[in-house]
Amino acid sequence: MLMADIVDDDDSDNDDDYDFEDEFESDDEQDLYVGDGGAGGGVSLAGTWWGKEAWALAEEVSTSFDGDLKIYAFKATASLEIRVRIEKMSTRYGSPTIDDIEAYTIAYRAKLDDAESAGRIPKNVSLEVSSPGVERVIRVPDDLERFKERSMYVRYVMTNEDAATPQEGDGVFRLISYDVDLCECTWGIADVKINRQQTGKGRPLSKKQREWRLQTPFESLKLVRVYSEC
Numbered sequence: 001m002l003m004a005d006i007v008d009d010d011d012s013d014n015d016d017d018y019d020f021e022d023e024f025e026s027d028d029e030q031d032l033y034v035g036d037g038g039a040g041g042g043v044s045l046a047g048t049w050w051g052k053e054a055w056a057l058a059e060e061v062s063t064s065f066d067g068d069l070k071i072y073a074f075k076a077t078a079s080l081e082i083r084v085r086i087e088k089m090s091t092r093y094g095s096p097t098i099d100d101i102e103a104y105t106i107a108y109r110a111k112l113d114d115a116e117s118a119g120r121i122p123k124n125v126s127l128e129v130s131s132p133g134v135e136r137v138i139r140v141p142d143d144l145e146r147f148k149e150r151s152m153y154v155r156y157v158m159t160n161e162d163a164a165t166p167q168e169g170d171g172v173f174r175l176i177s178y179d180v181d182l183c184e185c186t187w188g189i190a191d192v193k194i195n196r197q198q199t200g201k202g203r204p205l206s207k208k209q210r211e212w213r214l215q216t217p218f219e220s221l222k223l224v225r226v227y228s229e230c
Helices: 051-063 098-117 193-199 207-211
Strands: 042-044 069-077 081-088 126-130 152-158 167-179 184-189 214-217 221-226
Touching: 051 069, 051 081, 051 098, 069 098, 081 098, 098 126, 152 214, 167 193, 184 207, 193 207
Parallel strands: 042 069, 081 126
Antiparallel strands: 069 081, 152 167, 152 221, 167 184, 184 214
């Protein structure tokens, strides 16, 4: 992984190198990962004997909306719970309306009731349908184009020939560019409050921050999600 040098400038900007802080990551993100069936998207069946059937029915309902409502995450649990997060493909960032969620819930609940009666899934399975969330996980590279104008929280592994083990880093970045053929991204520092605070209260990003760049292979990205704070 390559990190560009920070260019010095002779204005009143802070001359120290830009440092990342642990405050970027919340406690909830410690266990969050892509494909966890929850906030990280993907499918989790938790070893349930009926999970595959419930998942198949969820996909069947999704196709009934002409591909506009797709499943972002699906989770079946041993405590007889089904949690589905849906996204609306016709909207810029995939956010479904309350009406969309209600329509999907009604259609899916009907399928589940029929499956319960036929014994294909257990009785009294609870259902929760929601949106992917404001700070949804970005699937790399599939979602990069869609969310390229949004600030993103990025956690990555940093390789260094001088270090015995890879080191993790994180920050709130903006996507400068990405290359699907080379499987890599180039990031800059996002113009958000948590980054501006590095230069002092009420001050804009410094020149060093504006010119800072980070190049990451796709495979080094541990977590990329939308960052909603300004």
